Amino acid sequence: MFTNVWYTAAFSKDVIDTPKHVKMLDRDFVLFRDAGGTAHCLSNVCCHRGAPLNQGICHSDGTLACCQHGWRFGGDGTCTMMPAAPDGAEIPKAARVDSYPVEERYGMLWVLLGDDPEAAAPIPDVPEFEAEGWRWIEYEETWDANYHWAKFSNLDYVHLPVVHGQTWNGSVRPPAHKVEYLDETSIGTGIRVKTKRPKGLWSKLRPAETEVQSRMKFYLSGLTIKVDVEIGGAGTGMRFVVLDMSTPIDERTTTMRFLFGRNFMPKKWADKGTLKRNLKNVREDQMIAEAQLPKVPKLPDSRTLMTDPEDEMVKEYWAIMTKLRDKGWQIDQPALEQAEKSGGYHVIPSPARRANPEDWVYKPVPRVHPETLAQTAK
Ligand code: FES
Ligand SMILES: [Fe+2]
Known part of the structure; x- marks a missing residue:
């Protein structure tokens, strides 16, 4: 830690x-x-x-x-x-x-x-939080999992179809994406995918087949992952944002804090469904993080088992942690x-x-x- x-x-x-x-x-x-x-x-x-x-x-x-x-x-x-x-x-x-x-x-x-x-490292900037038209839901729970495992449950696009059943227009392979450093301790990546016209209530948000832009960032402060999906289609500005923060309680226990934000359906009635949909994902991630071994991972000495593209974010995450260790902060x-x-x-x-x-x-x-x-x- x-x-x-x-x-x-x-x-x-x-x-x-x-x-x-x-x-x-x-x-x-x-x-x-x-x-x-x-x-x-x-x-x-x-x-x-x-x-x-x-x-x-x-x-x-x-x-x-x-x-x-x-x-x-x-x-x-x-x-x-x-x-x-x-x-x-x-x-x-x-x-x-x-x-x-x-x-x-x-x-x-x-x-x-x-x-x-x-x-x-500075606390991440989240301008959407105070911006007009955004509605946020707070959620917190504690996992019996090491904080690295807790983070890894959401630090790649590849797990989305496997763990959460979400595909990219029917494909389980995410489009190619590169990881970039936003500063010394923050990294980001993103994908843009063609999507079919959604059914039911979602068809009102995204009436035609379009492209959806998703961005994923990791900030050292708060061990924060920010996922930002332009859910109404690229260029619409209609966005859903998840901030997922982890605080190590000890080596084997992590408190997870979530902020779910949206700038559409801004009324309270939509909170229940939003939370329910997202907690399904949280639960699926939690089950894996809690069962992962070893219970307390070490900083990796070698990256030989890292493959692209699923480990691109994780590789740089480890690099950031290694920098902290080298500064004498571990x-x-x-x-x-x-x-x-x-x-x-x-x-x-x-x-x-x-x-x-x-x-x-x-x-x-x-x-x-x-x-x-x-x-x-x-
Ligand atoms: S005042 Fe705190 S233990 Fe005595
Ligand atoms: Fe996940």
Whole structure:
């Protein structure tokens, strides 16, 4: 799992006036809003004696008070008050917990889990979300699957006929498509296919035989796949967009968040059918991702089993993950497990640790050092 990536932590509507516990990257976090409604994300483990901060309460001064001895923490993670301290007593520097950058976008809280926000890939731009005439449905569920497998369930066109029964004008072979880098950590591809005139309600949307344009993009932030289908036919502007985001809870569990957006049939009555159709696909993908072995895949050392065209997106996905590892952002899971066997808790390092790496109660999770990798490869 990787640090210095923006992940979706919750839908905004699920973080209102009580603190919310979230597990991500096998660590514990608390989400809460201050008196002004601004959302914050802190490590959930109190620096005093390790009590869970999410069981505490939010105060009108904008702080979150620990459930055990009432230490109050601001959104920046520093302790502002210790109820039992004598008057005038100084608050120790280490009385603070890690606080992570939060952005509220597209009805979700995005959290940068790491210490280098300037170096992290940006949150994807989704101009359709605020655009007039678009209607969006939110959906979330957790899979018993590794996040790479969860992503791969949707990262190619070839699986569509096999898993979901969708063909291209009767053919199971998608038209040739090339993968392009949109920037260092985003890739995209697309196909344009002739389609027959649809039946029933869909014939109103696409009255004649036409070509349909589909685009697929992967953004590192949120581990987001965006599929954009010009469902009314190329050039009509009538589009259906799916955003599918994955947050690793741990190596074997992934929370999937979906946004289904459309700029046609904009009324509520069409939501039920839209969700039902899409959840059928989600379920089909989930069954495979949960059964896939090994339960925890490694970054591939070789790409010999990658074939074109079905693996074009996956190949570049692995290349992006490898870049993160080479930057030293991958959590060293075996080292972490070993370290915690003898006790102690480790946190995802937050940006404040770069200015002051001392004065913290909990150590940062160990990360795979690029030098170690280079030596092992020799
Ligand atoms: S454990 Fe949190 S204040 Fe004591
Ligand atoms: Fe799929």
